[in-house]
Amino acid sequence: MDTATTHYLRLATAKELSLQFHEAVPVTIESLSAALCCTPRNVKFILRKLEEQSFIHWQPGRGRGHHSEMTLLRSVNEALEESFLELMGRGKMKEAIELIGSTEKNDALRERLLNSLNKQMGFHSHAESSSGQDVLRMVRSRRLAELDPAFVYTAFETYLLGQVCSTLITYDAKTGTFLPDLAHMWEYNEDHRVWVFYLRKGVRFHHGRVMTSQDVQATLERLRTVDSPFIWLYRDIERTEVVGDYCIRFYLSRPNRFFLNLLSCVSMTILPYDVDVTQQLIGTGPFRINEINETVLIISAFDAYYGIRPHLDRVDIWFVPNLGPYERHYELPGTDRLKLATDDTGSNSVDYPATGCRYMLINFRKAGIHHQLEFRQAMRIVFDPVALVRELGSNRITPANSFLPWKSAEHAWRESSLEDARELLYSSGYRGEKIILAYTVAKDQKEAEWLKQRGASIGLCIELQPFVEFPNVRETSEADLIIAEEVLEDDWQFGMINYFINKRNYFHICLSPDLQSVFYQKMENFLQQNEEQRSSLLNEAEDLLRDNCWILYGCHMNKKALLNQSLFGLHTAEFGFMDISKLWIKNQ
Template identity: 70%
Template structure:
């Protein structure tokens, strides 16, 4: 915020001055000096600037002991909105975001400024050149925690990696088959202990070099060398042999019928062997990163992409203060996110019932009453999925007793009894001690309050703590309960086994080694089974979580996106995000 605007907002919001818009108010130079935290001499200089720029009308007092009069000519809202528009017009998006995030204003005004900013986000066509440049701007309320495929954890980061990098093959959720990507063909031995991939020729990384089998080998070696949370999946690989630049073979210690899933997942995106991607991410995908910091991620279409070049030339993803509901927004200028109406002719609502669910898990690294099964069973009744959906609604669409919606759908649901919950609580030996519940910023408070109130009805004392480090779990926190959300990949079998085996997720952060060993034993032979038997085994493993109340399933979620109807080519990528490589905008 420039100094003149800062001074005006400081004066207009100073409670001790009692200033009112369009009404002259008696003031003294000393009182203004206190409000502005400056000398009386500087006050006179500031007043002159404010009057010259039309912020105030100033009538100095005549004679000793007479008050001067100040009239505010602009509302604080108008002043800040005008300044915001000025910053955006000058291309200072970072300063505009800082204006919203740093000034001490009422929440309603902050939301109003966010709406104003949102009007200027979305699609912009720059026609300074004959060819023009199509730019899409997006806003996100959570900053990136990293874009290293070996450590990727969140859904949004996984989605972004899919726009920048490519895998050997892709999983087609509609046909439940695999399609060529960087590899144009593949085969396995009859015993599924040797897998061969034949690479596409002419694929280039963003830094210009052609991709070869050496890059594929180095990518897998990197996962193993880093002891990536994903390394468990590749533990059976004994050796890798490159047969020239475009053929690579993997030799396994035991059969693996799940092997193709492991080479279509984002953590196994192919990286160049000659670049340290922990410092600069280089891939072969439709977009390349040209800028990445805590404020913005800028993606530029890669002209050398081996597939169909994106229609968009650039995508800017700005990280702003909290945006409220957990929805994704891809909009054009003049579109007000807060007033979008799905019944009009200007916007399109995209619904994406996501695989996965909201759930609660217990911190078994902490001593306490939650180690008693009856306590966890009592909380199971308090955290009633049926009541959760019915009473809180929103994007909570169906009750869950599995991460998979079709599993939950065959359940016969009934509301639970708090009377039964109270009996279990008493039998557990609970004596009223506080139970700390950690909930995620931006989307967990409403649900946490609901659970806290339900607990009070049976004498359960739940204290709410905001999780400052969400989404990354931390087993050394003091919380007993953690509210979490797991969104699975479209390749649901990979999503489920990765949930059970990924070392960096919530489950591994809070289950003790003894419990993890039980799950490891159950799932050890997972990859040797055929598709149907793998499904049965995953159901049995999830049954262990459910029957022992190691986690409490809550509800399935619906992800929403509001899009202006001028955006075409809308295709949903994984996790409910739009595939920006397919989007194009029809100029009006």
């Protein structure tokens, strides 16, 4: 914020001054000097500036023994809000967002500032050139997490990588087939142990160099070098052979019928061999990164993209932690903030019933009553999927008995009795001890409070432990239970096998080594099976989870968003996010 506002807030909040809004209060230069942390000479200069800008009324004392008087002409909230609007008007988004961060203890002001911020989100056309610049601004309720393909673990970051980078092939969920991308053709031998990929020519990375097969080879080697949590999936690759600049051959130790799935997933995002991705993310995708820090990610259209250039010229994604309940907004200036609703009149509506669900994890790394099966069975009833959907509603669309909605639909649903849960609690040996439930502030508040209330009705003492960042291993290590949400990739079989064996996710963090080994053994030959056999293995894995209450399924979600009618080219990318490479705005 500007210097005058900073000085004013120091004075207005100084306890030793006890200044009052619209009330003359006696002060001394010495006390003002202490509050402002400056010399008495500078105090007079600052007071003159504050009076000129109508922050205060200053009445200097006349003669010895007469105190000066100061009157605050603005409340602290007014000063903050005016400063915020001024920053927004000058395009200083970073400073404005930092100012929002300073209002955490003032919910009413914070809400007003967030509403003002949301009005600045959406499409903007800047006359920065003869043709103008089309810019889309978005806001996110948490900071950007890992954006390294070797370690990415969250849906939004995986989606972003798909806008900045590319893979050899892509999975088409509508047809269940694989399509060419950086590779225009591929072939394999009869036993699926030798795979050959032929690359497009002339594909350029964002730093200008042409992509070759050497980059593909280096991408795979990097997964091994950095010990990526995905490396288990690629353990069958014995060696790779570069056959010129535009052909690469993979030799496998055993047949692999899942190999195309592995080369279309985010971990095999092709990176340049001559750039350190930890310092600068360079890809071949439709957008390139201009700026990235904890406050903002700015990406711009890559004019040399090998596909169709995006219609948008730039996308600014601002990160405002603790923004509030998680919603997706794609707004235009001058419109009200669009929230999820059942009335879609006047807006384009996009529904994305996500593959995946909300669920509860049991932390087996921590000792406690939750190791008893009867206790987990009691929690299964407290976290009843039917009651969850019926009582909380919103975009919780159907009860879950699996990560897969079509499997949950086969279940004969009925609501369980909390009295049965009370009996199971007693049988488990529970005698009123505190159970810590961890949840993310932005998404899980309603479920957490709902669970606490239901638990209390049968004598279960649940203490809520909110956290912001995901995952936060330190904070959640003290929790007995964790509310989580998993949205699977369009290639749902890859999504599930990655969930079961990825060492970076909460599922792996919460399971004991013995339980982890159960899953690794069950999936030992997963990659060698055909599609039907793989589905059967995944069903068996979910049966283990369900029968032992190692996780408790909650509900399936609809990632619905409302968009202004001026937005066109609406296509969903993975996880239900808008494919911004296809968005365009119809100027009225």
